Amino acid sequence: MKQSSDQNSEVSNPNNSRRSFVKNTALLSGAMVLPTFQMDAMVNVFNEKKLKIAVVGCGGRGTGAAVQALRADENVELVAMADAFEDRLKDSLMNISKEMGETKKVNVKSEHQFVGFDGAKKAMDMADVVILATPPGFRPEHFEYAIDNGKHVFMEKPVATDVPGVRKVLAAAKKAKENKLNVVVGLQRHYQTNYLAALDQLKQDKIGKIVSGQVYWNSAGVWVRERQPGQSELEYQMRNWYYFNWLCGDHILEQHIHNIDVANWFIGETPISAQGMGGRQVRTGKDHGEIFDHHFVEYTYPSGAVVASQCRHQPDTMRRVSEFFQGTKGTVSTAGDNVEMKDWEGNSLFEHRGKDDPNPYQVEHDKLFASIRNGGVISDGEQGANSTMSAIIGRMATYSGQIITWDEAMKSQLKLVPDGLTWDSPAPVQPNADGWYNIPIPGKTVVM
Numbered sequence: 001m002k003q004s005s006d007q008n009s010e011v012s013n014p015n016n017s018r019r020s021f022v023k024n025t026a027l028l029s030g031a032m033v034l035p036t037f038q039m040d041a042m043v044n045v046f047n048e049k050k051l052k053i054a055v056v057g058c059g060g061r062g063t064g065a066a067v068q069a070l071r072a073d074e075n076v077e078l079v080a081m082a083d084a085f086e087d088r089l090k091d092s093l094m095n096i097s098k099e100m101g102e103t104k105k106v107n108v109k110s111e112h113q114f115v116g117f118d119g120a121k122k123a124m125d126m127a128d129v130v131i132l133a134t135p136p137g138f139r140p141e142h143f144e145y146a147i148d149n150g151k152h153v154f155m156e157k158p159v160a161t162d163v164p165g166v167r168k169v170l171a172a173a174k175k176a177k178e179n180k181l182n183v184v185v186g187l188q189r190h191y192q193t194n195y196l197a198a199l200d201q202l203k204q205d206k207i208g209k210i211v212s213g214q215v216y217w218n219s220a221g222v223w224v225r226e227r228q229p230g231q232s233e234l235e236y237q238m239r240n241w242y243y244f245n246w247l248c249g250d251h252i253l254e255q256h257i258h259n260i261d262v263a264n265w266f267i268g269e270t271p272i273s274a275q276g277m278g279g280r281q282v283r284t285g286k287d288h289g290e291i292f293d294h295h296f297v298e299y300t301y302p303s304g305a306v307v308a309s310q311c312r313h314q315p316d317t318m319r320r321v322s323e324f325f326q327g328t329k330g331t332v333s334t335a336g337d338n339v340e341m342k343d344w345e346g347n348s349l350f351e352h353r354g355k356d357d358p359n360p361y362q363v364e365h366d367k368l369f370a371s372i373r374n375g376g377v378i379s380d381g382e383q384g385a386n387s388t389m390s391a392i393i394g395r396m397a398t399y400s401g402q403i404i405t406w407d408e409a410m411k412s413q414l415k416l417v418p419d420g421l422t423w424d425s426p427a428p429v430q431p432n433a434d435g436w437y438n439i440p441i442p443g444k445t446v447v448m
Helices: 019-024 060-071 086-101 120-127 134-146 163-178 193-203 232-238 255-265 360-374 381-398
Strands: 050-058 076-083 113-115 129-132 152-155 183-185 210-219 273-279 294-300 306-313 320-326 330-335 338-343 348-354
Touching: 050 060, 050 120, 050 348, 060 076, 060 086, 060 129, 060 152, 060 360, 076 086, 076 163, 086 113, 113 120, 120 152, 129 360, 134 152, 152 360, 183 360, 183 381, 193 255, 193 330, 193 338, 193 348, 210 255, 232 306, 255 306, 255 381, 273 381, 294 381, 338 381
Parallel strands: 050 076, 050 129, 076 113, 129 152, 152 183, 210 306
Antiparallel strands: 210 320, 273 294, 294 306, 320 330, 330 338, 338 348
8 A cells, every 4th residue: 555645753664564464465466475484382393283274264364374374283284165256266275275384284185175155164173273364254154163172272353243243243252262262353452562562561560551542444445346246146245255345344343443452452441431522534435335434433541542443545645553642650562573652741651663563463373372382272263253343333333423431332133145055045234226335424334
């Protein structure tokens, strides 16, 4: 993405976004450019147990996560893959194999390449560790199945697109913890050195109690996949999944969740309410489905803290992916690999410049496999569900124009993702006769 000319020091390094990380590797080109990481967290490499990995969802993120998982431990093997579409599975397997070279860690036989809606469970049945990287609408069902069947899990964010899905993930996360199963969620800032350094300083009361903040994911936007001849409505929506709420949840959820998650993490609470506004001014084509291109949400927390949340997908506008918080003693800003803390007179309290920090996308997997080897338990599921819910109430607020409370929203029975989808199922969202989709209208749209 082109950076705006009015970019400032709070704007993150674009190479540090998960999507940019995948794009900038050779997973799409086949060249060997992923670095060889020093796996300080890896232990028991002589353990006789070979951990079998399955990937569910074979797009760019699933491909990248598979490579990172294979590099996180010496005694692992990719044995199964599943995707709705055969072409994506084949491309992913080819790229993973090229990246891993002659390591012999990739052993996905043709009969273990599962295509279609029922393939996820078949792939998970073969594995000890599963990577869940489908569009997020499918995450609750897949996560529940993985935990019910005793699998350790890496799952991408967000973990659901509707409230019933969040409740399902929370129940499965509780079961995972009880059964000592490791769950890592792809909110990688929890594994990123500069954010951990900032959290340590916050715990030391460096800037006092956080009372307000601003969080941003403002960018040009992401890919669009145009409708192709012969596609059913369901296939088209699944190929172009970013623009349909049952699959993606809107970009406030799919991307901006990272920044909202940091607010929850640093404040130590989840919001009690949200109110805001949004719409679509630039991204208005039929292939843009039903989602907005901008959201502004005001989150209120139990402690009284108020956080202003911005996300925007509009080309040639200011780009900013960062967080800024005000405490009773000073401020903290986090952007890219850096952290700055200042008192209210502008004096430096703490600074971290992390250009040589380990890559958090790899650290997630290093920590996961080290915990499995050590008999430890990482329990990211509840935190992932709470951050997902925080973004969902923000979407509810912008779509409806109403104040949305956490407690009321958690009772919602509005289900976006139908059960038992097959290729014969109608798409959950239908266009009108002219091919347009219903766009949320504040003051009219029902969100619960």
